[in-house]
Amino acid sequence: MLVQQIINGLSLGSVYALMAVGFALVFSILKFSNFSHGSVIMLSAYLGLWFSNRFDVGLFPTLLVCMIGGGTIAVIIEKIGFKPIRDKNGPLIYLFVSSIAISMFLQYLMTALLGGRFFMYRPLLKSSSWRFAGITIPIVNLAMLAASIVALVFLLYVLYRTTIGIAIRAAATDLSTPNLLGININMLISITFFISGALAGIAGLFLGMSLNVYPQLGGLVLKAFVATVVGGLGSLGGAVIAAFLLGLLETMITAYIGGAVTPMVSFTVMILFLLFKPEGVAGLLGLSSGSATQKL
Amino acid sequence: MKKSLVIVVVALMLLAGMQVSAAEPIVVGAIVDLSAATALWGQSQARGIEMAIEEYNAAGGLLGRPLELKVYDFKMDVQEGITAYQRLANQDKASVILGAPVSNLLLALAPIADQVKVPIVGEPSDQRATTKSPGQPWPYIFASQATxxxxxxxxxxxxxxxxxxxxxxxxxxxxxxxxxxxxxxxxxxxxxxxxxxxxxxxxxxxxxxxxxxxxxxxxxxxxxxxxxxxxxxxxxxxxxxxxxxxxxxxxxxxxxxxxxxxxxxxxxxxxxxxxNVAFDLPQIKEFTARYVEKYGIEPTVNAYFGYDNAVIALEAIRRADSANSQEIRDALEKTENVQGLIFNYTFDPVTHRTDEFIxxxxxxxxxxxxxxxxxxxxxx
Amino acid sequence: MNSYLASILIFTGINLISVLGMFLLMGLTGLLSFGQVGFMAIGAYVTAISYMRFGLPFGAGLLLGVGVSLLVGLVIGTVTLKLRNDYFALATYGFAEVIKNVLIYFSGYTGGSMGVFGIPAIVTLPMVIVIFLAALVLCRNFKVSKLGRNSLAIRNDELAAKVMGINTFKQKLLVFLFSAVFGSVAGSLLAFSTYYIEPNMFNWSKSVELIVIVFFGGINSLTGVVFAGMALTLLPEILHFGAEWRMVIYTAIIIVTMIYRPTGLFGRWELSLSQILGWIKGRRKSAVGRGGQGA
Structure with missing residues (x-):
């Protein structure tokens, strides 16, 4: 029983983690909560659905299309919704508000276009779960777990071991520094959004496969927001670990106290945690991060 | 540019003039969710209502007047639902209003309808929406569905x-x-x-x-x-x-x-x-086929309710022989053996609902x- | 008056009162709160329950709601305002979710998900207008007072403000409590004008609507925020012709405006009484004149 609940918690945590890693990337570089991340997830889910049905292809081609599609959508959102504000030196918080308006717009748009219909992927996997010794492991969630960890390792490598990563981190401390060094800041930001969008694409495909595809699918991004903040100091590792802890926490409360009080208990635990560990999960684990000043 | 504007204005005025000269339509209002999480149901319901109105209009309307349907989206927001009801009642002069497929809006509208006095036919399954206190119904709310x-x-x-x-x-x-x-x-x-x-x-x-x-x-x-x-x-x-x-x-x-x-x-x-719906009833099958042909998508059950609510309301107008909301309300209370797609409706005057749940x-x-x-x- | 117009104006007024609270908090301290609906829920439920169950008059219930909101605000503020700004945003989001959860869970008192039903029609348009104007005057005076200027100093540079001897924590807490009171009053009015309240009315999406209004108008302009509150409440009504595309058009308008006016529709511009008088007397006055003073 406990084993199954731990697996349940990790599988829920994988969903949160996969969303959180892309969310935290923009959060740590551009220092704002990008709620349009949820819309990219939602749109990618539709894209993958259309692609896999239209061309009758399997999991991996669909995954690739979702990643490229998600990345492109995120860059387009940046160019239309954020760049004009950056160009006019609008306050950071307007980027956040713009991201919220964009996510509302895209959700309403898909509802209007498709009449609020629900869709489902045809089976891209042979079976949806493994069962042995009375324990069930959902395969899609396992894939999400793997994807979020691979993505994290990849991002940490790029950010800390490559020139472009160093430039991106320099941009994170001060948007004018790379300009002085002769690096195109808009290019750096586009790359950041593309990677974040590609991660949203992966999340979109897997979420679409395990849930249904519908306009409100992106709403789960709120959990990524929670995980990213609790993760602390814009740390990617912190956000991913916080996402798993959040999944475990919610599952354990639901299993042993009752689902009716889960929000109450889990938020209380989180606030208490932040009171005693103001550096967040990142601080708890001694993870470092590119920048220390975080705003929303 | 200015010239064309003048032409448009004149044309609009002519059009408006023509409408007055023809028989003034009876306005039927509808409040549904078209943009939020239950848009699928709302749209289905709006289309069901639309099909009923079109049928009645094709048969010459009611009381020698055509029927005009006004549908407002309330995006599952009670405040917007209230303003939509007020707008239908006060601005559009709707004679009767067909309600949302969710109960919470009707819970808010029940006491408001008491003051505004335009009846609502919906399918709230929350019995508080039709029952003010045990044995006493909300006078202006009617439900085509069980609780x-x-x-x-x-x-x-x-x-x-x-x-x-x-x-x-x-x-x-x-x-x-x-x-x-x-x-x-x-x-x-x-x-x-x-x-x-x-x-x-x-x-x-x-x-x-x-x-x-x-x-x-x-x-x-x-x-x-x-x-x-x-x-x-x-x-x-x-x-x-x-x-x-x-x-x-x-x-x-x-x-x-x-x-x-x-x-x-x-x-x-x-x-x-x-x-609530028996899918193998012949009238349901026939309606579904027409719906699919018209809109190119399968209806949800809300389409049947939308259609039936409209039929209940329009038959009340026929029986009342009036487009006056008060008289329609009185007729609605006496709804008896009105054949819809789902049921043969008879309202219990004490509960304002179908008297029997099958x-x-x-x-x-x-x-x-x-x-x-x-x-x-x-x-x- | 046409009751359609009256109900729109009542809801606009109620939204505006809540928005003014958000404006104070975000415009003066730069803190972002997702918790305003939480205080609206407290105001709505305390007033409604005390009226329906204990026969407390509306006015007393409203004040009781304000009291409860202040207490809750004090606890949340004390706990979170010493932390970083993003923790505050998270905490306020959590607070609103917890309030919703509490309302659903303790159904013996609150009716749970079924809400409170049959609340009488006590709130009238004149009442809303009077309370709104009072809130507006309070807000404006707060903005130009020493307290307001201290808050702005915090928003612009918290460290510098500390050096100047401003107790930033106390200052933030004060503004937060102010905004909580506004939210609570708006909630009380809301309950008695929708006649029915349920936990789900006080959703994250409602908070988001209020945040968008504040930034649409501009966090530096009270005039802008009031205008935005009116415009964004009326716009969905005007757009009804769009049917299922209504909210698509609505949000597109918001985005386009935001892109072209990234400091809000009105920037720092403020409308002042003397300007209006000046216009009436036909004297030409610079539109930017007094506005800069507050910001």
């Missing part, structure tokens, strides 16, 4: 007396009033009739993962799980339960109607649900909807 209590009791009765299942589990969103009311009625009936609720699990708005609750249910080893939930949640719970090897009977409300099987496929097998139990078998038959709960 949550009826649904819960029917499901419980069917499980206990027809399927012989007595070890029952219940899972629902504590924040969803509709779901919780049905769940409570189910539990009360089950306990009274000798069944045991071995597990009661809850979740919250926005939840997508129910494995933790389902693990608890699994451990309690019920013979059936009752899932009184909306489409998205019900589909997820059913799918995840099957994934975990829980292949017992799942009982549900009308959320298991199409597109459920389309979404979760074989996971929907061994589901029994209580439906549920249809449908089983999902090998991905097909199989109508088991009409069913009435066993009363002690």
């Amino acid at each position: 949550c209590v009826d649904y819960g009791e029917t499901a419980a009765s069917y499980a206990i007396y027809e399927l012989g299942l007595t070890q029952l589990a219940v899972i629902n969103n504590k924040g969803n009033a509709w779901a919780d009311e049905i769940a409570e009625a189910f539990i009360a009936y089950a306990k009274e009739h000798g069944a045991t609720i071995v597990s009661r699990e809850a979740f919250n708005w926005g939840d997508t993962d129910f494995r933790s609750q389902l693990s608890n249910i699994q451990r309690a080893q019920p013979e059936a799980i009752f899932v009184p939930e909306y489409l998205q949640e019900a589909s997820q719970i059913t799918r995840q339960a099957r994934e975990m090897g829980m292949d017992m009977v799942i009982l549900g409300p009308n959320s298991y109607t199409p597109p459920m099987v389309e979404l979760i496929g074989s996971a929907a097998d061994n589901v029994y649900f209580v439906n 549920a249809t139990v449908i089983k999902i078998e090998n991905g097909e909807y199989v109508t088991v038959g009409q069913y009435k709960p066993v009363k002690k």
Whole structure:
């Protein structure tokens, strides 16, 4: 029983983690909560659905299309919704508000276009779960777990071991520094959004496969927001670990106290945690991060 | 530019003039959700209403006047629903208003309709929307559907007396009033009739993962799980339960109607649900075919209710022989033997609802909807 | 008056009162709160329950709601305002979710998901207008007072403000409590004009609507925020012709405006009484004149 609940918690945590890693990337570089991340997830889910049905292809081609599609959508959102504000030196918080308006717009748009219909992927996997010794492991969630960890390792490598990563981190401390060094800041930001969008694409495909595809699918991004903040100091590792802890926490409360009080208990635990560990999960684990000043 | 503007204005004035000279239309209002989470139902309902209005207009309208339908979106927001009602009543001079497929808006509108005095025909399953106090109805609200209590009791009765299942589990969103009311009625009936609720699990708005609750249910080893939930949640719970090897009977409300099987496929097998609509009725089949031809998409059950609500309201106008809201209200109260798609409606003047609830139990078998038959709960 | 117009104006007024609270908090301290609906819920439920169950008059219930909101605000503020700004945003989001959860869970008092039903029609348009104007005057005076200037100093540079001897924590807490009171009053009015309240009315999406209004108008302009509150409440009504595309058009208008006016529709511009008088007397005055003073 406990084993199954731990697996349940990790599988829920994988969903949160996969969303959180892309969310935290923009959060740590551009220092704002990008709620349009949820819309990219939602749109990618539709894209993958259309692609896999239209061309009758399997999991991996669909995954690739979702990643490229998600990345492109995120860059387009940046160019239309954020760049004009950056160009006019609008306050950071307007980027956040713009991201919220964009996510509302895209959700309403898909509802209007498709009449609020629900869709489902045809089976891209042979079976949806493994069962042995009375324990069930959902395969899609396992894939999400793997994807979020691979993505994290990849991002940490790029950010800390490559020139472009160093430039991106320099941009994170001060948007004018790379300009002085002769690096195109808009290019750096586009790359950041593309990677974040590609991660949203992966999340979109897997979420679409395990849930249904519908306009409100992106709403789960709120959990990524929670995980990213609790993760602390814009740390990617912190956000991913916080996402798993959040999944475990919610599952354990639901299993042993009752689902009716889960929000109450889990938020209380989180606030208490932040009171005693103001550096967040990142601080708890001694993870470092590119920048220390975080705003929303 | 200016010249063309003048032409347009003149043309509009001419058009307006022509309309006055013809018989003034009777305005029928509708408040539905077209943009939020229940847009699928709202749109289906609006189209059902539209089809009824078109039929009546094709037959020459009512009282020698054409019918004009005005549909307002309220995006599941009670405040917007209230302004939409006020607008229909005061601005558009609607004679009668057809209501949203959710109860909460009508709970807010019931006392407002008392002052504004334009009747509403909807299908709220929350009995508070039609009953002001026991034995006294809200004068201006009418419901073409049974209550949550009826649904819960029917499901419980069917499980206990027809399927012989007595070890029952219940899972629902504590924040969803509709779901919780049905769940409570189910539990009360089950306990009274000798069944045991071995597990009661809850979740919250926005939840997508129910494995933790389902693990608890699994451990309690019920013979059936009752899932009184909306489409998205019900589909997820059913799918995840099957994934975990829980292949017992799942009982549900009308959320298991199409597109459920389309979404979760074989996971929907061994589901029994209580439906308000018998899909194999000839008039339902005929309407569905016309709907699909017209809109190119399958209707949800809300289309039938939209159509029936419109028919109930329009027949009241015919009987009242007036487009006056007050007289329509009086006629609505005397609704008797009005044939709709779903039922033959007779309103109980004390409850303002259909006087008898006939549920249809449908089983999902090998991905097909199989109508088991009409069913009435066993009363002690 | 046409009751359609009256109900729109009542809801606009109620939204505006809540928005003014958000404006104070975000415009003066730069803190972002997702918790305003939480205080609206407290105001709505305390007033409604005390009226329906204990026969407390509306006015007293409203004050009781304010009291409860202040207490809750004090606890949340004390706990979270010492932390970083993003923790505050998270905490306020959590607070609103917890309030919703509490309302659903303790159904013996609150009616749970079924809400409170049959609340009488006590709130009238003149009442809303009077309370709104009072809130507006309070807000404006707060903005130009020493307290307001201290808050702005915090928003612009918290460290510098500390050096200047401003107790930033106390200052933030004060503004937060102010905004909580506004939210609570708006909630009380809401309950008695929708006649029915349920936990789900006080959703995250409602908070988001209020945040968008504040930034649409501009966090530096009270005039802008009031205008935005009116415009964004009326716009969905005007757009009804769009049917299922209504909210698509609505959000597109918001995005386009935001892109072209990234400091809000009105920037720092403020409308002042003397300007209006000046216009009436036909004197030409610079539109930017007094506006800069507050910001």
